[in-house]
Amino acid sequence: MKRISILALAMNRGGAEKVIITMLPYLTLDYKVTLVLFYNEIHFDIPKEVNIELITTKKNLNFFQKILFFPLSIFKYYNFLKREKIEVSISFLTRPNFVNSIMKLFNRKIRIIISERCYPSIAYKSHRLRWYLYKGLIPFLYNRADILFSNSVHINKDLQHNFNITIPMVVIYNPIEIPLLDNGFEKKTDEFKIVNVGSFTLVKNQKLIIDAINPLNFKTRLTLIGDGPKKNELLNYVETHRLNDIIDFTGKINNVNEYLFKNDCFVLSSNTEGFPNALLEAMAAGLPVISTNCISGPLELLNDNFEVEIKIGEFFIAKYGILINVNDERALTKALIYLKENPEELKKLSICSRERSKDFVTEVFIKKFERILRDD
Known part of the structure; x- marks a missing residue:
């Protein structure tokens, strides 16, 4: 041997x-x-x-x-x-x-x-x-x-x-190990539930999501899963903007899939990645995804690595999810509104996520x- x-x-x-x-x-x-x-x-x-x-x-x-x-x-x-x-x-x-x-x-x-x-x-x-x-x-x-x-x-x-x-x-x-789903994707509640998983560091840029949900005029809840050096800074930022009631910090957890299943959409807000495991895990759990088009990984996962041009302030519906430019708060807000107002598109992207994850x-x-x- x-x-x-x-x-x-x-x-x-x-x-x-x-x-x-x-x-x-x-x-x-x-x-x-x-x-x-x-x-x-x-x-x-x-x-x-x-x-x-x-x-x-x-x-x-x-x-x-x-x-x-x-x-x-x-x-x-x-x-x-x-x-x-x-x-x-x-x-x-x-x-x-x-x-x-x-x-x-x-x-x-x-x-x-x-x-x-x-x-x-x-x-x-x-x-x-x-x-x-x-x-x-x-x-x-x-x-x-x-x-x-x-x-x-x-x-x-x-x-x-x-x-x-x-x-x-x-x-x-x-x-990726693909988890079992009971009934496929279903809208969970009247709230639009968004989740992000990642270390709280500058490059993961969770602040982008916080800023993007602030102007939303529908009921929203954001769950941030993870820990890291920027945690206290993020907590203070949330408190300053009076968003405590709609943003949850879970810390590090073992049962990530259980949290993913409870949400309607996953957002990857990173400025840069190697290969975004968290994005792939969310797709395997059947979540529709929005991701920054950062180097590297999201374009390969969501659009088969075919290059796209995305206007500032706009989002792009790729083959398996939605792409926005790095640190584009306005584009993320628009993408979230689009998914909230188009439940059929939300369900379609859920199916796309699940199918794409099978390639990995x-x-x-x-x-x-x-x-x-x-x-x-």
Whole structure:
């Protein structure tokens, strides 16, 4: 049985971690799998067949501590690969990808597979030093791997054109488990119920939804699911605008689908994405969706990646949902009014969401992933 390892920062409830936890039960059928984590943070039930290896038990390292920790992680991971005679090493996210790519310097025979999960030209500009550091490290290290897979065509194009990545690259969209629905989509109450799921950060831009529902003249309720550094700022903003009665903050929850089923529409308000898991999960739950046409992901999910031109202040009815420009409050308000006033369109988009989500079932992901494992 071939020995493979999966290298990740931790097993928190992020998009990359959800992909890993979905993969594991399938991989253990044919491979001996070890999950190697930088930090001891595990928020999922790991299959008993999977071995777990920790590089450190420390948490919340600052930027400079992460730099100092880097050589230690290389040393520990190299020793692990050698001891366990790993044949294929897979990594998710940038720092694990760096460590994984370096392993090729020590062992030319090991197959190195790396996965980029965000749009680099945007994601790494939040810190100037990190931007210049990664601008050099990404091409220098990533090009040592055997193959890279991401979850967006736009991510691969960015890596190729702006980071000079020359190794083979493929796109494998995130997998989804489609929940069972009892009666399909039905309007829940006289209230128009809107939901968003995501971390409360600047790029997720939940403030856009809050501003868009403020001028609505029909009964509305917004549920914001998640947590993050911008939570207090959002709470204060809601209170200042006297919207407490119509906006709910749930915090982090495990039963996301139960909340999705209770709503009429999902809104993705992000300024940028890698691949929006939350959007796909809402579609799988049969929710009509409105999304910003941000880089990257929504255009691929909602319009088969066919480019569209959207006028400022207007919305576009795509093949599987509605698209608006990034940070366009007026367009979002109009789109919400349109769905409220057109219940047949709401039902039609619900059906479209559900059908589109079937293109991303786990079996499709595993079949494509096994091809790069086998070096087809």
